[in-house]
Amino acid sequence: xxxxxxxxxxxxxxxxxxxxxxxxxxxxxxxxxxxxxxxxxxxxxxxxxxxxxxxxxxxxxxxxxxxxxxxxxxxxxxxxxxxxxxxxxxxxxxxxxxxxxxxxxxxxxxxxxxxxxxxxxxxxxxxxxxxxxxxxxxxxxxxxxxxxxxxxxxxxxxxxxxxxxxxxxxxxxxxxxxxxxxxxxxxxxxxxxxxxxxxxxxxxxxxxxxxxxxxxxxxxxxxxxxxxx
Amino acid sequence: xxxxxxxxxxxxxxxxxxxxxxxxxxxxxxxxxxxxxxxxxxxxxxxxxxxxxxxxxxxxxxxxxxxxxxxxxxxxxxxxxxxxxxxxxxxxxxxxxxxxxxxxxxxxxxxxxxxxxxxxxxxxxxxxxxxxxxxxxxxxxxxxxxxxxxxxxxxxxxxxxxxxxxxxxxxxxxxxxxxxxxxxxxxxxxxxxxxxxxxxxxxxxxxxxxxxxxxxxxxxxxxxxxxxxxxxxxxxxxxxxxxxxxxxxxxxxxxxxxxxxxxxxxxxxxxxxxxxxxxxxxxxxxxxxxxxxxxxxxxxxxxxxxxxxxxxxxxxxxxxxxxxxxxxxxxxxxxxxxxxxxxxxxxxxxxxxxxxxxxxxxxxxxxxxxxxxxxxxxxxxxxxxxxxxxxxxxxxxxxxxxxx
Numbered sequence: 215x216x217x218x219x220x221x222x223x224x225x226x227x228x229x230x231x232x233x234x235x236x237x238x239x240x241x242x243x244x245x246x247x248x249x250x251x252x253x254x255x256x257x258x259x260x261x262x263x264x265x266x267x268x269x270x271x272x273x274x275x276x277x278x279x280x281x282x283x284x285x286x287x288x289x290x291x292x293x294x295x296x297x298x299x300x301x302x303x304x305x306x307x308x309x310x311x312x313x314x315x316x317x318x319x320x321x322x323x324x325x326x327x328x329x330x331x332x333x334x335x336x337x338x339x340x341x342x343x344x345x346x347x348x349x350x351x352x353x354x355x356x357x358x359x360x361x362x363x364x365x366x367x368x369x370x371x372x373x374x375x376x377x378x379x380x381x382x383x384x385x386x387x388x389x390x391x392x393x394x395x396x397x398x399x400x401x402x403x404x405x406x407x408x409x410x411x412x413x414x415x416x417x418x419x420x421x422x423x424x425x426x427x428x429x430x431x432x433x434x435x436x437x438x439x440x441x442x443x
Numbered sequence: 444x445x446x447x448x449x450x451x452x453x454x455x456x457x458x459x460x461x462x463x464x465x466x467x468x469x470x471x472x473x474x475x476x477x478x479x480x481x482x483x484x485x486x487x488x489x490x491x492x493x494x495x496x497x498x499x500x501x502x503x504x505x506x507x508x509x510x511x512x513x514x515x516x517x518x519x520x521x522x523x524x525x526x527x528x529x530x531x532x533x534x535x536x537x538x539x540x541x542x543x544x545x546x547x548x549x550x551x552x553x554x555x556x557x558x559x560x561x562x563x564x565x566x567x568x569x570x571x572x573x574x575x576x577x578x579x580x581x582x583x584x585x586x587x588x589x590x591x592x593x594x595x596x597x598x599x600x601x602x603x604x605x606x607x608x609x610x611x612x613x614x615x616x617x618x619x620x621x622x623x624x625x626x627x628x629x630x631x632x633x634x635x636x637x638x639x640x641x642x643x644x645x646x647x648x649x650x651x652x653x654x655x656x657x658x659x660x661x662x663x664x665x666x667x668x669x670x671x672x673x674x675x676x677x678x679x680x681x682x683x684x685x686x687x688x689x690x691x692x693x694x695x696x697x698x699x700x701x702x703x704x705x706x707x708x709x710x711x712x713x714x715x716x717x718x719x720x721x722x723x724x725x726x727x728x729x730x731x732x733x734x735x736x737x738x739x740x741x742x743x744x745x746x747x748x749x750x751x752x753x754x755x756x757x758x759x760x761x762x763x764x765x766x767x768x769x770x771x772x773x774x775x776x777x778x779x780x781x782x783x784x785x786x787x788x789x790x791x792x793x794x795x796x797x798x799x800x801x802x803x804x805x806x807x808x809x810x811x812x813x814x815x816x817x818x819x820x821x822x823x824x825x826x827x828x829x830x831x832x833x834x835x836x837x838x839x840x841x842x843x844x845x846x847x
Contacts (some may be wrong), residue, residue: 273762275762296768299765299769300764303765306766314755318456328763330453
């Protein structure tokens with residue numbers, strides 16, 4: 215057996231419970247999951263299955279009601295807002311379905327956003343942002359605003375933004391959902407490359423074709439993990 | 444620190460993106476700051492002018508005249524009073540303990556001319572001793588008239604600042620002759636130039652001083668006489684009381700009868716002026732207060748709109764690692780910036796107006812006022828922006844990201 219990979223994310227018996235007046239909804243029900251360095255995981259499931267909740271918790275945008283979540287061995291489930299913000303800033307790169315680029319900023323400025331909330335100086339911020347845009351092959355589009363870019367290019371800017379702080383994991387939520395199949399394939403190929411380069415990737419999707427590319431497929435149903443292969 | 448600065452810059456970028464809205468919102472504050480500055484500058488200028496005028500009356504002078512110095516006197520009570528006579532001075536100098544110097548002051552206005560130029564000037568006829576009793580001004584050029592000139596009823600005058608400019612194009616008027624009431628007078632002295640005054644009769648620059656003997660011989664037109672008495676400022680109250688008693692003796696007023704003269708001093712004007720000033724300032728600040736509150740509400744409103752419009756951006760920034768405080772600072776600085784833009788425009792307007800009016804109205808506008816205005820703007824910005832900024836800061840990143 216090969217040398218054991220480092221565990222990046224450790225989720226133990228997590229539940230997320232929403233109290234809606236009379237009814238109690240368990241969006242996640244006693245979920246345990248471990249994600250290791252350089253994993254390429256897809257999380258799939260029908261809508262309402264709890265995959266978004268799981269993604270939000272993994273992304274430190276939300277905290278579980280019960281259970282333990284460790285990120286690089288740091289206990290996340292008890293952190294306050296600014297500690298969570300810090301983890302999001304340094305450890306996690308987000309890629310969204312709708313890209314979520316700020317329309318008034320150029321590509322370069324958009325990529326720079328996470329660095330603004332870090333302690334880096336201006337020259338380093340610029341150098342890093344340019345480097346990240348270079349990785350996604352958009353060094354010639356640095357001064358373009360999102361509305362001057364194609365969908366695929368926008369998503370590549372978003373990926374550059376996710377990469378710019380050299381995060382431990384990249385969390386993509388339906389990254390190809392708003393793209394035509396050609397640009398979608400391009401983005402997925404790019405994810406393959408990122409994986410080969412040693413990045414840890416988590417893709418939340420409902421498309422089988424996307425999920426198939428992942429090396430490990432997690433299926434969620436009714437707040438529980440239905441399969442993990 | 445660097446972090447705060449970065450978030451302030453993000454807030455300022457939002458200002459640039461919504462310039463029209465920002466300008467319209469800040470207009471309220473412009474008007475508010477404009478009013479408060481005008482009122483404050485106006486009141487302090489009036490105050491300064493008034494003080495300058497008050498110097499002319501002096502805080503060490505008691506004036507005995509027919510009328511009280513009052514803006515609201517019942518004239519019919521005083522119209523039958525006898526005129527002030529010079530011989531009352533004999534009683535005062537004989538019996539008074541507190542009065543150190545005394546002079547008659549005969550007052551009138553007359554037409555003065557030099558060549559083809561003419562102007563109305565205020566005339567005072569006084570004793571030679573009046574030279575040392577001048578307050579708020581002094582002879583800066585030439586000399587005062589002498590006892591000898593007074594005895595001989597010489598036609599010599601000491602003139603205020605307007606004569607030089609009005610008749611002699613700014614050249615030295617000493618030794619020149621001008622005509623007053625068609626009689627030729629020689630200018631022997633010149634008073635310090637004062638600028639405009641605010642109190643009736645307080646314009647020293649239009650003043651012409653001459654021996655009271657000459658005045659009596661030549662100028663018989665309408666006018667009134669006053670006794671000018673000098674005391675020490677700390678003895679003012681006692682001196683006024685004493686002078687009133689001596690005047691009653693001099694005029695043989697029986698006990699129980701009312702005074703038929705008035706003992707005046709500058710503090711009478713001061714009191715009335717102070718209450719007037721409070722009214723002006725009170726009204727001004729009331730109007731300003733209302734407009735500041737209204738503009739604060741306007742800023743708050745726009746900030747709520749701004750937060751709502753940018754909910755998704757807030758969510759994204761939080762996902763990218765912005766803390767609640769980062770977001771708070773971003774929106775607070777936007778509110779403060781709107782506020783400062785409004786305030787600065789107000790200050791600028793005031794500055795332009797004071798510059799334009801500099802020649803006609805002596806309105807002064809100082810740096811301290813600018814500083815306070817700035818502080819007021821920051822305060823209003825923070826107050827108005829706090830609730831919207833906190834709302835933004837507390838947004839749940841997941842909900843904010845989903846917001847359309």
